[in-house]
Amino acid sequence: MREGSTYTRHFHVETRQHEILGMDLGEGVPRRALMLGMLLFLVWTGGLLALFGMPGRFTLGLYTLPPIFVATVGTHPSRRYERRWRIAEWVIAARYRLWGHRPVICGGRVTAHRSEWISRRARWGARAEDLARTPLAGPAALVIGAEGDADTVPASAPPVTLAARCHLYGPDHLYRATARRKKKETA
Known part of the structure; x- marks a missing residue:
């Protein structure tokens, strides 16, 4: 890289x-x-x-x-x-912890559904568990969200498996492809 x-x-x-x-x-x-x-x-x-x-x-x-x-x-x-x-x-950091951000899907061409956002409790991570054990657990639940929110899977679709194959084309292949295109244009 x-x-x-x-x-x-x-x-x-x-x-x-x-x-x-x-x-x-x-x-x-x-x-x-x-x-x-x-x-x-x-x-x-x-x-x-x-x-x-x-x-x-x-x-x-x-x-x-x-x-x-x-x-x-x-x-x-x-x-x-x-x-x-x-x-x-x-x-x-405070903005991310409180409101999060909308996920970028396909370079922004697809709008993410609200279920695909990372939950507030997952964004807070271990700090949410520490805050839930304090005497302020009641008011803290309003800020960090419900207890089961961190474990939910945001997407409901099955995973996409990729089977990519690489091809290396040399200059001879490029020459033949451009020659074919020129031939079609003149015909």
Whole structure:
């Protein structure tokens, strides 16, 4: 199998914010990380303010630290895919665990029936069994699905057996085939 390399990552130049409201930031903060942090901070803190009101002396960290932590750790490059942020991996993993994805059949030409999707309990794997043994097993059953879902076979059709044979055609065969085609076209 062939493998290729991507060299465009080495030419990545990110923009940095060196000053905010007259305050010097030194070498600067990456702008995309800063924008993500500001967005997370507004959503998180706004939600907590709407639910619980102004923070107290002991709850101020709960209002500010989670979005700062997610923004600083989440904007690092992923260990698996160097062109992707960690927060993108977290969102993709959470989306797969909760909603799954539609299987691709025949390159997308055939729409998969809902019974062919992988069940939520099967997607959660061993974590579903661990979660089912906790005191939160009742509410967890709503998230991970029923107990027998992981064992069901999604497709009801028998397996398709393939008996492929390889043929190697040389240039002489190709020459005869094109000569035959030209002969039919002139006739």
